[in-house]
Amino acid sequence: xxxxxxxxxxxxxxxxxxxxxxxxxxxxxxxxxxxxxxxxxxxxxxxxxxxxxxxxxxxxxxxxxxxxxxxxxxxxxxxxxxxxxxxxxxxxxxxxxxxxxxxxxxxxxxxxxxxxxxxxxxxxxxxxxxxxxxxxxxxxxxxxxxxxxxxxxxxxxxxxxxxxxxxxxxxxxxxxxxxxxxxxxxxxxxxxxxxxxxxxxxxxx
Amino acid sequence: xxxxxxxxxxxxxxxxxxxxxxxxxxxxxxxxxxxxxxxxxxxxxxxxxxxxxxxxxxxxxxxxxxxxxxxxxxxxxxxxxxxxxxxxxxxxxxxxxxxxxxxxxxxxxxxxxxxxxxxxxxxxxxxxxxxxxxxxxxxxxxxxxxxxxxxxxxxxxxxxxxxxxxxxxxxxxxxxxxxxxxxxxxxxxxxxxxxxxxx
Numbered sequence: 407x408x409x410x411x412x413x414x415x416x417x418x419x420x421x422x423x424x425x426x427x428x429x430x431x432x433x434x435x436x437x438x439x440x441x442x443x444x445x446x447x448x449x450x451x452x453x454x455x456x457x458x459x460x461x462x463x464x465x466x467x468x469x470x471x472x473x474x475x476x477x478x479x480x481x482x483x484x485x486x487x488x489x490x491x492x493x494x495x496x497x498x499x500x501x502x503x504x505x506x507x508x509x510x511x512x513x514x515x516x517x518x519x520x521x522x523x524x525x526x527x528x529x530x531x532x533x534x535x536x537x538x539x540x541x542x543x544x545x546x547x548x549x550x551x552x553x554x555x556x557x558x559x560x561x562x563x564x565x566x567x568x569x570x571x572x573x574x575x576x577x578x579x580x581x582x583x584x585x586x587x588x589x590x591x592x593x594x595x596x597x598x599x600x601x602x603x604x605x606x607x608x609x610x611x
Numbered sequence: 612x613x614x615x616x617x618x619x620x621x622x623x624x625x626x627x628x629x630x631x632x633x634x635x636x637x638x639x640x641x642x643x644x645x646x647x648x649x650x651x652x653x654x655x656x657x658x659x660x661x662x663x664x665x666x667x668x669x670x671x672x673x674x675x676x677x678x679x680x681x682x683x684x685x686x687x688x689x690x691x692x693x694x695x696x697x698x699x700x701x702x703x704x705x706x707x708x709x710x711x712x713x714x715x716x717x718x719x720x721x722x723x724x725x726x727x728x729x730x731x732x733x734x735x736x737x738x739x740x741x742x743x744x745x746x747x748x749x750x751x752x753x754x755x756x757x758x759x760x761x762x763x764x765x766x767x768x769x770x771x772x773x774x775x776x777x778x779x780x781x782x783x784x785x786x787x788x789x790x791x792x793x794x795x796x797x798x799x800x801x802x803x804x805x806x807x808x809x810x
Contacts, residue, residue: 503725504722504725507750507753592652
């Protein structure tokens with residue numbers, strides 16, 4: 407329906423309509439391949455959040471605004487899937503400029519010294535209940551260490567504009583000191599939880 | 612001691628404002644360097660920055676008043692024994708000190724207002740955020756604030772050394788004038804200018 411509506415309104419632009427129609431048709435022929443997805447940061451349907459306890463009394467949430475990445479999904483053998491994300495740690499945003507400045511500084515992420523962060527999966531395992539475990543290397547503050555994300559697939563299917571999307575959410579928790587951050591935020595705040603919530607747009611052809 | 616300046620002496624207001632600004636600048640500099648090293652569980656972790664900001668805002672008001680007073684009333688002429696070079700160097704330093712003062716205060720204000728939050732002055736009033744959300748505002752303003760503050764205190768140190776040089780070596784009334792002495796009534800003021808060293 408969308409394709410028809412698009413082609414009827416885009417008067418005089420048959421080539422564009424044909425391209426959109428072709429893209430819309432491809433899903434039926436790509437079923438047996440390893441699907442490639444680009445994480446939709448352009449449309450901001452992806453979020454890298456973190457949260458940490460404040461004094462043990464509440465959760466403080468923050469996120470990284472600038473990142474990019476991709477994932478693959480093997481429809482025949484989902485364990486043969488992978489994901490990689492590059493994060494700009496300087497884009498940290500906890501909705502408080504002075505705190506963000508501190509978090510970007512030497513006491514925490516030291517982004518001047520370590521301007522790169524990211525995650526790359528090394529192993530993916532899907533369970534019977536539809537959840538999965540993604541193991542991979544997380545890089546923060548110049549240190550790369552393996553972490554394990556508990557993941558669930560949120561959904562997949564065609565979008566209203568001729569594309570095909572798939573989304574996951576996963577989270578992991580680790581001590582700040584694993585990545586060289588030993589600033590004392592109190593006994594309730596030694597660990598941080600990172601939440602990766604991504605939607606990918608399938609790259610066809 | 613009269614309130615206003617005369618042709619060759621500083622009045623009570625000018626002297627008071629000078630030393631008030633001097634003590635506040637040195638105090639804020641020390642407080643600023645100390646407070647950024649505090650950690651989360653220090654008692655002063657929250658209050659020290661709050662005091663630093665509030666005193667900074669009050670200092671801005673004082674410096675603005677001081678500059679206003681300086682431009683309105685009579686200004687004492689340079690001490691007669693000062694050479695042309697000394698006069699020019701002193702005048703340049705004074706302009707730079709004022710420029711650095713305002714630049715340090717502006718950069719500090721830009722750190723605190725980077726996300727649109729106002730600067731609170733001891734719960735009495737707030738300075739609204741006029742410029743916010745510039746890219747990297749808090750971080751860049753923070754670095755600028757530190758380096759300009761170091762420059763300001765260094766130049767103020769040079770300014771103080773020059774005053775001591777006039778007092779101890781040249782034995783002229785430069786420093787005494789800023790302590791409120793009237794050179795016309797002090798022994799140093801009546802003394803003939805010291806002969807140049809090369810004569």
